[in-house]
Amino acid sequence: MVEKMLKFVSLGQNRPHKRKAQDRKRDFQEIYDRFDKPHAAQQASRCSQCGVPFCSIHCPLHNNIPDWLKLSAEGRYQEAYEVSAATNTFPEICGRICPQDRLCEGNCVIEHDFNSVTIGAVESFLTDTALENGWVKPVKPQGEKGQSVGIIGAGPAGLAAAEQLRQQGYKVHVYDRYDRIGGLLMYGIPTFKLEKYIVERRQKLFEEAGIIFHLNMGIGDHDGSGMISFATLQAKHEAVLIATGVYKAKEMECIGSNLTGCVKALDYLVASNRVLMGDAVADFDQGLLNAKGKNVVVIGGGDTAMDCVRTAIRQGARSVKCVYRRDRANMPGSAREVKNAEEEGVEFIWLASPEAVLGETHVTGVRCAQVRLGLPDQSGRQSVMPIEGEGLTITADLVIKALGFDPEPLPVLWNQPELGLSRWGTVMVDEHTFMTSLPGVFAAGDIVRGASLVVWAIRDGRDAAEQIHTWLDSNPYHERKSYKTHGQKKQKIQQG
Known part of the structure; x- marks a missing residue:
C-alpha cells in the first residue's frame, strides 16, 4: 500500500486546531485539539518513507517513526500504537511536550520545501486512541524473579525504568517525596501543555502491573516519619536506581534577588499546578506565588521561562515580560512556545541582562543592562558583552527566576560520601552500565546528564533498566547477597 504515502507533494501540512489566544489564555486547558x-x-x-529516517535518528528514543506513520496512513491504528509504544514508555506525553521543532520534525527531510510531517500530533493521537479503546494493557511479566529493585524518583526516568524492570519480572518499588507520581510532569509542566489526568491514567496502569509506589517518602540519612535512609533502601533491595532529577534552582548573582516578590520558577509552577489540582497553597492564597493583577517579569529563556510567562497570563497578570540576555535566535527554549507566548500577550525583551532587582523590602522593578553578543565562549554559545552606558528599568511586582536547575548534594543529604559526583555535582556513572561508584546502585536521567528533556529521561531510564537486569542476571546470587549484607551492616553502623 505504498500509494498511500509520499502525499507531501499534494497535501499540505495541517496541525490540529489551535484555540484562539483570547480564549485559551482564560483557562489552563490544553491549547491544541486532537x-x-x-x-x-x-x-x-x-511521510516520504526516506531511506535514512532523520526523524528517528534525531529522536533520543530512536522511535520507529516512519513505520507507525505508514500504519497510521493505512488506518491500522492499533498496530501503529504498538510500534510507537515498543520504544517509548510515554508516547502520549512526548507527543504533547517534546520540542519536535528541534528533534524529529525539525529534521524531517521534507521540512525545507514542504513543511514537516506533524509527527508529535499523530503520536499523541495514537496513544490517546489506544487508551480509549482499551488497547493499552499493563505489563505482565512471564514469571516472577523474586528479586526487588528500589527506584528513587517517580519522574519520567524512574517510571520508564520501573515499567521495563517489572516486565522482566522484578519486584519494583518506587519512592518519591511528593504525594503524586510524575515529578515535573505533574508539578512542573503546566496543564495547558499536559493535563494531569494523562499522568494519572499511566499510574493506574503501573499499579495494575504490580509496581509499588511509596509516596510522601523522602530519602535521607536516617529513618523517620516520611523518610527512609539510603542505607535502609540498599538493604531492602538487590539493586537501587537513583532517578531524582535536578531540583535546586540556579540563583541570580545580582543585588536584590532575595527581596520578597522575587521567587523561584519551580516554586511558582508547583504552586499553580497544586492549586489547579485542588490543593491548598498558602503562598498562593496570600499572593506571593500568584500573578493576578501584577506586573510580572520572568528572567530566563528556556522552556521553564515559557511555562512561567504563559502561566502568569492565565492567572490574570496586568503585564508579563520575559527578559533574556541573548536574542531570539539564541534562545534555548522551543520556538513554538515563544510564538505561543507572544500570541497570548507576553512581551519579550531581548539582549538585556539583569543588574539588580529593585525595592526596599518588596520588589518594585528590575534594572537591566543592554548587551550585545560577542564571540563564542567555552560552551560554544556567543558571549554576552554589556554596552556601556545603556540600560533600562522595568516595573515589576513579581519577578520569577527561571535560570535552570542544579543537582542537590546527594552524598551529603544521604550520608553517602562514597557516591561519586562530577564537577557539576551530577552523579557519576559508568557510561555503559549506568552503575555509580556504589556497587549495585545505578543512576539515570537528569541527575546524571543535568537538566534536560523528558524524552532523554525516558531514554536513560529504559537503558538503565536494561543494565540493571543484565547485572542482576549475570552476577552470582552469593555476590548479590554479599552486597545486600554489606548494606545491612552499613545501616547498623550508621545507626550506632
Missing part, C-alpha cells in the same frame, strides 16, 4: 482519524491518516500519509 486529530480525528481521517486527519491523522492524511497527515501521516505525507
Whole structure:
C-alpha cells in the first residue's frame, strides 16, 4: 500500500486546531485539539518513507517513526500504537511536550520545501486512541524473579525504568517525596501543555502491573516519619536506581534577588499546578506565588521561562515580560512556545541582562543592562558583552527566576560520601552500565546528564533498566547477597 504515502507533494501540512489566544489564555486547558482519524491518516500519509529516517535518528528514543506513520496512513491504528509504544514508555506525553521543532520534525527531510510531517500530533493521537479503546494493557511479566529493585524518583526516568524492570519480572518499588507520581510532569509542566489526568491514567496502569509506589517518602540519612535512609533502601533491595532529577534552582548573582516578590520558577509552577489540582497553597492564597493583577517579569529563556510567562497570563497578570540576555535566535527554549507566548500577550525583551532587582523590602522593578553578543565562549554559545552606558528599568511586582536547575548534594543529604559526583555535582556513572561508584546502585536521567528533556529521561531510564537486569542476571546470587549484607551492616553502623 505504498500509494498511500509520499502525499507531501499534494497535501499540505495541517496541525490540529489551535484555540484562539483570547480564549485559551482564560483557562489552563490544553491549547491544541486532537486529530480525528481521517486527519491523522492524511497527515501521516505525507511521510516520504526516506531511506535514512532523520526523524528517528534525531529522536533520543530512536522511535520507529516512519513505520507507525505508514500504519497510521493505512488506518491500522492499533498496530501503529504498538510500534510507537515498543520504544517509548510515554508516547502520549512526548507527543504533547517534546520540542519536535528541534528533534524529529525539525529534521524531517521534507521540512525545507514542504513543511514537516506533524509527527508529535499523530503520536499523541495514537496513544490517546489506544487508551480509549482499551488497547493499552499493563505489563505482565512471564514469571516472577523474586528479586526487588528500589527506584528513587517517580519522574519520567524512574517510571520508564520501573515499567521495563517489572516486565522482566522484578519486584519494583518506587519512592518519591511528593504525594503524586510524575515529578515535573505533574508539578512542573503546566496543564495547558499536559493535563494531569494523562499522568494519572499511566499510574493506574503501573499499579495494575504490580509496581509499588511509596509516596510522601523522602530519602535521607536516617529513618523517620516520611523518610527512609539510603542505607535502609540498599538493604531492602538487590539493586537501587537513583532517578531524582535536578531540583535546586540556579540563583541570580545580582543585588536584590532575595527581596520578597522575587521567587523561584519551580516554586511558582508547583504552586499553580497544586492549586489547579485542588490543593491548598498558602503562598498562593496570600499572593506571593500568584500573578493576578501584577506586573510580572520572568528572567530566563528556556522552556521553564515559557511555562512561567504563559502561566502568569492565565492567572490574570496586568503585564508579563520575559527578559533574556541573548536574542531570539539564541534562545534555548522551543520556538513554538515563544510564538505561543507572544500570541497570548507576553512581551519579550531581548539582549538585556539583569543588574539588580529593585525595592526596599518588596520588589518594585528590575534594572537591566543592554548587551550585545560577542564571540563564542567555552560552551560554544556567543558571549554576552554589556554596552556601556545603556540600560533600562522595568516595573515589576513579581519577578520569577527561571535560570535552570542544579543537582542537590546527594552524598551529603544521604550520608553517602562514597557516591561519586562530577564537577557539576551530577552523579557519576559508568557510561555503559549506568552503575555509580556504589556497587549495585545505578543512576539515570537528569541527575546524571543535568537538566534536560523528558524524552532523554525516558531514554536513560529504559537503558538503565536494561543494565540493571543484565547485572542482576549475570552476577552470582552469593555476590548479590554479599552486597545486600554489606548494606545491612552499613545501616547498623550508621545507626550506632
